[in-house]
Amino acid sequence: MTQHTVLFELGCEELPPKSLKTLRDALQAETVKGLQEAGLNFASIEAYAAPRRLALKIVDVDGAQADSQKRFDGPAVQAAYDAEGKPTKALEGFMRGQGISAEQVSTFQAGKVEKVCYYKDIQGQSLDVLLPQILQTALDRLPIAKRMRSAASRTEFVRPVKWVVLLKDDQVIPATIQDHQAGNLSYGHRFHAPEAITLANADEYLPKLKAAHVVASFEERQAMIDQQVKALADEVNAIAIVPADLRDEVTALVEWPVALRASFEERFLAVPQEALITTMQDNQKYFCLINADGKLQPYFITVSNIESKDPTQIIEGNEKVVRPRLSDAEFFFLQDQKQPLASRKTKLANMVFQAELGTLWDKSERIAKLAVALTAITGANAQDAEKAALLAKCDLTSELVGEFPELQGIAGTYYARLEGENDEVAEALGEQYLPKFAGDVLPKTKTGTTIALADRLDTLVGIFGIGQAPTGSKDPFALRRSAIGILRLIIENELDVTIEELVNLALQGYGEIVKDHGKTLADAVAFLEGRYRAKYEDQGVAVDVLQAVQALSPKSPLDFDKRVNAVNHFRALPEAAALAAANKRVANILAKEATPEGAVVEAKLVEDAEKALFAELQAVTPVVEPLLAAKDYTEALSKLAALRAPIDSFFDGVMVMADDAELKANRLRLLAQLRHLFTAVADVSVLQH
Known part of the structure; x- marks a missing residue:
């Protein structure tokens, strides 16, 4: 059978950058599925994605389905013929239904019964007939949250479709996809080469687009960005911060990447660098630069979609755009310093933590008492722990956190340092939220560990105490994640304490707010012990290893962990x-x-x-x-x-x-x-x- 190389390209208005890779991968996967279901063999399928296009190149695909034979079953031979061997009404009905004569009837063995049948030869359909429907089905199945319709078209897609290319070697496959007639015309870069490009065959796609300032391969564009960003960072002896999500998003925003380094005034470096980095990454899609010690440098890298004859204009334009954003952060930072952290408790007293459990200041006072009690276990200084606990939530009322919510705790650390607090207290304000997610780092200071434990225990025990434990998918206070954080803080800091002791300490802070201390203790302990499975399954520990340890009901998380590690090691022995x-x-x-x-x-x-x-x-x-x-x-x-x-x-x-x-x-x-x-x-x- 003849094999062909097929090119499919869907040209659109700019596709959503955060989902471009997902759309590309889904289109590839759905097309593979469609080809396999149709019985069309192929050697490989390459997927491309750029801001204005999704494309596939299918290499060595069959020109048609293989011919096949389908069996249609009739009555048993015994019922199909009379004593003289002539067809009965049952067989005549079967032949009539299939449109065949007696000579075309065959037989086959179905278990102990011999039956009549008809073997019908089915000619395989051509690639030209099958492929348009396979591709349209693949497009219909793409994971698109909100589809749109454009102009008079009744078909929907994530963005308006502008052109469709469908080539088999050097021939256009006649088809209508997304209400567009397929052809062999593609389009280059919107500014550098906006005119139509005629593709003589499927293999011309990548080189012809590149000549028209479009790098269709997502990975190739990303490699270009990586290389250019590193080179620009090296020139100023810096390291670029390149988060994976931002890297993908920037790659999805440009057809022809040109990285440029710009700068900002050094005075802005006095502002918490997390605020500057956040605003540059989230709002401007810039890559920030740091030195070997992790300190922000007064530079950023932007990736342009144009190869300008005068790049300084683009650089100056970006510097002009970023300056007001950095100025805003600076303004909030300076405004906040006019009011000491400790004085913000009056604002916290007006912010509700939970209707039945009081305000954020009530919570801060409970955490302070609990933190002091916990220092006997964590080894932290009781005075530092109490001070840090009372300051812990104060930055939630600051202008900087109001503008950049992700800086909660971090802003507090900066302000505490400026006010002369010692390192233990200052660091603890940021560390109270660690770990934020599975696999995240833990607090480095003993005071930070103490506050992180106290905060989580106070929330968990309080919510259980008022009968609002997580149910099904409802977990508004993220207690499941918080519980794993508690277990990690105990185990990884090697704190020799039982879950029951910790819950009892937290209960003392609630007094009569929690009506049934006994039930709350039992429920909270059971909940925390129930999170062992999720914690260890994330680490790849087999369920039977956990069951072997749980059979003994160890009370201390540290002891539990040691037993799990021992059984895991034992399980691998011959x-x-x-x-x-x-x-x-x-x-x-x-x-x-x-x-x-x-x-x-x-x-x-x-x-x-x-x-x-x-x-x-x-x-x-x-x-x-x-x-x-x-x-x-x-x-x-x-x-x-x-x-x-x-x-x-x-x-x-x-x-x-x-x-x-x-x-x-x-x-x-x-x-x-x-x-x-x-x-x-x-x-x-x-x-x-």
């Missing part, structure tokens, strides 16, 4: 599967039989295998018990792995349920001793292999 199976067998036996009291009587061990197992247990127990006491569970389980051979021999050669009652009782005690050693870490019998 002995793990056999030991898990043996533990399951032991657990089943002990569940059915009451274990007799007392220790194993060595004199009543008669079989070599039970003597050997007892000897190994006697040897390993004094080694393992200190490890368990030190909570070195990984090493403890590694030592217990050596019991695999004697356990296997025991079950191969010893009858536990012996007729002799004393022998049976002694063997049950032996198994109980074995089980006790393993379950000191986790219930490894639940591990799946």
